[in-house]
Amino acid sequence: MTAPPVTPDGRYIVVRGQLWRRANPDLSDELRQAHVADLMKARRAVRDALAGGDPAALRSARGAVQVAKVALGERGPVWWAGDEDLNRHMARNTRYAD
Known part of the structure; x- marks a missing residue:
């Protein structure tokens, strides 16, 4: 899989013509990895809540993704x-049109 293009200032990636904010490059590797691990755990919780049909768990999991x-x-x-x-x-x- 190839990495998506990045804007010249490094603030966004471009996916199907749409800008998406990148993670803060000033985060330490350890801190970034910890936050990514939290994000992946939260996304798995969203998946599980959707599969289980549990609205309360889904709200909680989506809140964890946001955090x-x-x-x-x-x-x-x-x-x-x-x-x-x-x-x-x-x-x-x-x-960034160019």
Whole structure:
């Protein structure tokens, strides 16, 4: 599998023409790995809750995904100073159109 293109400033990856915020590159490897492990655990919990038809477990699991994504910097406040967040925007409609 090839890695998706990254914007020149390193803030986003481009998937099917859409910008997705990258994880904060200033996180230490150990901290990033811990957050990724939490994210994977939460995603497995989402899968299991969906398979089990448990709405309460699903809400909890999705909350855990959100917490892990915020910790990684992929959601929540931006990890860079200044500019607006263009997460989930179509690249062709942004300054990254080139």
